[in-house]
Amino acid sequence: MKQTRMTRQKKIILEVLRSTRSHPTADWIYMEARKQIPNLSLGTVYRNLNQLAEMGEILELNYGSSFSRFDGNPVPHYHLVCENCGRVYDLELPVMHQLETSAAAVSGAEIRGHRLEFYGICNHCKREQYQQ
Amino acid sequence: MKQTRMTRQKKIILEVLRSTRSHPTADWIYMEARKQIPNLSLGTVYRNLNQLAEMGEILELNYGSSFSRFDGNPVPHYHLVCENCGRVYDLELPVMHQLETSAAAVSGAEIRGHRLEFYGICNHCKREQYQQ
């Protein structure tokens, strides 16, 4: 595995991200970091964010999936996303509406819905791996 | 509110989506639907998917958010997304690892993690609305 280096850019990008609770976009991080490195490029921000996420230093929300998937079933249900093949499965878990009550209690927000997704290796891929 | 019309295109797009359990992408739906309407355009697929999702007929996964957000806190936790202002908040709800056990049980998959997000109106926006 390739080793990584701690550059000035990476350090500042990480500092910017750690210093806010706002879950910023790459572009916001870029603009903030440019206050310290005026000629920083957006490509560098993306490269570092991806690397940091891969190392587990930060979390990428929205899972970088660059495109939407659609589900013909509008009734709320949960999903399993296979990290190997990318397939998305419906789960036969009952929807837990009480989670929304808890979320409302701790946040004070008016909750209108929730999404629960599991990530892992699906049955199909597990079998293939065992054969390797 | 604008009224909507049931066109041949929309009907077939919906049929394609309802006839699979695979959570397809817009492009896959496009290719399938083209088997029945060869000169269908991708723009039409997107327009209809967006309209159907808005009407609650179908579900859009990944929430169409066209960009990723990053979180400097790599420790698992849950989020609240405000549907009004778009802000993302960390929730002080304990992470429920037992959900993964249940998901593994019903799916047979090897679960490596999960994501739980709540959607609604945050405290901040609730106040603003009351003032209106």
Added chain:
DNA sequence: TTACTTGCAAAAGCTTTGCCTTACT
């Protein structure tokens, strides 16, 4: 000195949009 990183700019990939035509109701 080695090879990972950066800046820059171009390319890529998904989605939206403008415009004129078609066709539901």
Added chain:
DNA sequence: AGTAAGGCAAAGCTTTTGCAAGTAA
């Protein structure tokens, strides 16, 4: 007939990538 919707193609946006130069280790 009136107007939402379609087809096509261009534009928009976020993210990735190729390449030469820079710089951690």
